[in-house]
Amino acid sequence: MNTTNPLLQPFKNKDQAVPFDLIKVEHYVPAVEEAIKMAKENVAKIKANPEAPDFENTIVALEAASVHADQISTIYSNLEVAHADEALQALAKDIYPMLTALSSDISLDSEIFARVKAVYDKRESLNLNLEQTRLLEKTYLSFTRNGALLNAADKETLRQIDQELSVLGPKFSENVLKATNSFEMLLDKKEDVDGLPEGTLEGAAALAKAKGHDGKWIFNLQIPSYLPFMTYAKNRALREKMWRAFSSKAFKGEFDNQANVLKIVELRDKRAKVLKFTTHADFVLAERMAKNPKTVMDFLNKLLAASKNAGLKDVQELTEFANKLDGLTEIKPWDVAYYSEKLKEERYAFNEEDLRPYFKLENVVEGVFAHAKKLYGLTFKENKEIPVYHPEVKAYEIYEDASGKYMGLFYTDYFPRETKKGGAWMTQFRSQGLIDGEMKRPHVSIVCNFTQPTPTKPSLLTYDEVRTLFHEFGHALHGMLSECTYPSLSGTNVYWDFVELPSQIMENWVGEKEGLDIFARHYETNEPMPAELIEKLKRSQKFQAGYMSCRQLQFGLMDMAWHSTDPGTIKDVDAFEELATAETRLFPKVDGANSSCSFGHIFAGGYSAGYYSYKWAEVLDADAFEYFKEKGLFNQEVAKKFKDNVLSRGGTEHPMDLYKKFRGREPDPNALLRRDGLI
Template sequence: MINNFRLKLKEQKYMNPLLAEQLNTPFSTIPFDQIKNEHFLPAVKEGIALAKAEYKAISTSTEAPTFENTILAMDKSGVILDRVTSTLFNLNSAETNDEIQKICKDASPLLSEFRTDILFDKGLFNKVKAVYEQRSSLNLSAEQLTLLEKNYRSYKRNGAELPEEKQARIKEISKRLSELSLTFGEHVLAETNKFELVLENEADLDGIPESIREMASMTAQQKGKEGKWVFTLDYPSYVPFMTYASNKALREEMFKAFSSRAFKGDELDNKDIIKELVSLRNEHAQILGYETYAHYVLEERMAGSPDKVFEFLGELRDYGLPAGKEDVKQVTDFAKQLDGTESLARWDYAFYQEKLKKEKFAIDDDLLRPYFKLENVVEGVFTVSEKLFGLSFKENKDIPVYHEEVTAYEVYENGKLKAIFYADFFPREGKRGGAWMTSYQSQYNYSEEENGVPHVSIVCNFTKPTTTKPSLLTFNEVTTLFHEFGHALHGMLANTVYKSLSGTSVYWDFVELPSQIFENWAYEKECLDLFAKHYETGELIPEDYVQKIKDSMTFQEGYQTARQLSFGLLDMDYHSLKDGVVEDVAVFEQGSMNSTLLLPSVDGSNMSCAFSHIFQGGYASGYYSYKWAEVLDADAFELFKQNGIFDKATAESFKENILSKGGSEHPMTLYKRFRGAEPDPKALLRRAGLLK
């Protein structure tokens, strides 16, 4: 059956580039230049059919189940389907349009049905179970045992032993959840794109740096509004406006537009979607025998349980909230002293916070931007990865890309191809907000003849170049680039046998360790001297600027900690509901956030309706992991500081024990192998200046 299907694919490969068994591109990269939208849905259907045939061959085999003919065979299955879906859904995040969004909506239920069919296949489960029950006598490596246990748990956790009527309900729920998540993201993107603040009077630009004005002028030109300035809700436009614009009324307008996205009671409203998502996730978990959705998710996290997460967030709140209140008092007192402002609204905070920071540390983004030309920062992260891990990067313009702004690189380690890396840095209408790392192909190494390097991408929304200036990053954008590149390193340095354990295929509260630890280098003079040079004069960033960056590292850390905790607690509150019922999204959110509230709430604003991390992405019951991983990264970086930030032995140990291992062993086992002990929770508090 498989051979017949492969013949069918060979006949179609000339018509549909996504279905070719061997891609005729450099390093078998995705043939973006050949793909048309009409290729996707047929490719999804064909990919599902081929994967089903591969799984059926495993399920119906008359051979006694072994690790090789069952677990390994499953890991090798679905190659074409993986290619098709990674391409489609990555484009839906980075370069989408109405047609791609509709294709994703049509494809999602098919994929959901396929996944549940595989997970409810009794023949497959029985074979996996048979191998699992023999595990103690099979002489498996640690990685093989992890893969076996992961497969067995996946079947158990997805209802393989449920009666048929409950399996049918799980299928319905899974299909609906995939549809809802897609719609949620589409609404947020549409709301972000449709708002424009059009300014005609130059006086309204008071306080805004020249580089941001020029960017707004260029945006206006692109939108056919010559001689005006346009600000949008994309982060490189919204954040500087809220930080620098002196016009309070315009800041209020921008804030209310941003904070009310998908919360207006119209066709793009997400309130009912949130209610249904929370309810269905809870029902799904309870059908499987879990108390709540959070219990279900956290069973496969380092934290282990909702109680542990609430305890962790509560302890941080005990330190962060008093410091946050003091931070707000400092800014409030400063605003009153500066211009008589008696109380701060939310649209005032960033504005006065930035002015206070400049007064305390004589530093701001406008002072630092000239030293952070994007191309130099990119070379900087390449150089740091070379010094730490021996990597080198070579641009390859022959590798097809999905947009002209994307750059593709070959990545080498000791002269051997290690990965393909894509970089996509600027906002555009077809790209969702934020920054993320993703993958088009996982690393695997089944044998000398059967292996593949990872194809990794980072997608960001940074300050765009203008007609007179290159892209000059804020320091926050610099740390964001280091963060996402840390994720990319986790993918690029992967060195496991099995693709489903490779790279970032780790526990969710461990996945942020490589990204967050890499941010630390951006604060070190020894690192900044490698790339932070004035874009016009070539002058290295002055030593006193670097010291000011370090001195300001903990500025308003209490406020920022409380803010992050509010998001983590909101996520946990939604997904710890025992009945799964949210009667009113606004009331629920307010009740959750009261314990971390530092500024008065604003009518018409709602964070949940644009909380894409938990309602579109994979962070449901997992947003706490940013803070959890901060403990890991603060503790781990203390070892680098102790031995030297470019110490080869420490870097090699981090690469070998963390970055290369993916999910091949339990994350605490890997961490202790690197650090010699479990992480010290106080390391984060020390770094944040919250431990008195």
């Protein structure tokens, strides 16, 4: 055991929190190498065990074999997307292939698989409980889905594919990040920033000043800069310039992802075929609630049938409005946010910016904590002694009110940086469950890219950012309320098309007066958000629901197309994307714009053949929230049912069984269309 490498020492902080203050770039590779060696020794012990294979000495032992490698890789992979300079990024091409090789070594080891299969074959006679049965099934499946039943030549092919893929995902992400960072628009004329809100201008001026351009404004492709510009800037030519830059990220140019996209889909398809699946989508969906591509396509097409006419009507209405306002005869994609905002203002007499003063970040965070307290009895206490990986990150201890029980740690990281990838996500530095022979509580983290404070104003969030915070916090609750035995089944380790239910349901509370009253207060006067403003917000919720639905369905259908088409027939990334999205398009294709090359969710984020999950989970969350609305938004009985049957159970049972225990029936597929006003 290395005596100086902090990653290989016992962690000494509260609840063995990660010692970020001690870890340096040079510690990662030696730590990963050492942890892999330990994992291999553990696997060798399992194989050498003279006793007959049983649940404990094989399945549980295997679950624990690579615990240290898992921990170190989790720390690295979390920082690689949340806070990575060039030096840390550069390690990806060494670290990911090493970890992938370890996982291939284990899953392709015929002796280990023989032991697993021996236990699996006698599962009926073992008297296992639900969770043990699920772990056994999951372990057996993870071997067969990773090639355990293949011949030697096919195993070698699979190993090569997995090695290549382990580098391509991070490379794709890195290109998107570099492409995002490479564009800046420097403006110095007052008329160029006409229409932009004061807070946005102040942020842009502060950014320009920090880069040596005092008295000017810088806008970039980070969402807190890009979205307000697209929504409020009167200058149409500049909106077009921003839109084209945003919509062509990593497509052509220095950070082009086209070759990566083609290679990734080719390798995934090849992998699926080696494993005797027709396509990558068939492979992925075999372990999902949806079960197969046909179910997914039927589901997406049913929603498209309900959304398309509404979407076309939304665009038609917007065109007529833009014509009336500015004489435009045709609107383009870079006009949508701008005229939508103006139309919403005219129709509902409110502007998204009217909400911002009531959403000071600190108040929203208090609000999300208050929701966790009212619904699930949780309290959060900041602990400044716990090391963090960046000065803006905060760490909290979580406690259960009723029992005083310690529930884990929670990290928050809210603002964009050049070392952080775009978007928002929840992750964990440690899962809940049995680790090193002890039951451990989880260390959960959420990472976002929100509007930053300016020299004169605190961080004031958009309504969309507030929803994002509640969404990621929903995932976080799934992690922190977990009460499982085995880490690989705990928290968010569930079927991918079930994982968005806890997050999406949380967004509903910020669309209700009762939820907003808890935290939406004016940052200067502390006055609550006026009831009439909340009423306007509520009335506007179904605004352009058809357009928004078509947009999500476009991503879902494009994902399915990439992963269920023979890659041999795909020669051109852009032409293929155009064909795949033809049915969902509400605008003609703009030359030079391409979504696939920056679609990190499916090419670098685990959502391949799974992007439909957002819509699938919207059906679940609309149906589940109807139950809360029926009984009361903070009804203890419903909250307890949701906690006991969904949030605390992880992947210990089939999601549909868990959902039915909560709801008393299967979800009603029309709940979503009702909520969006599409039926």
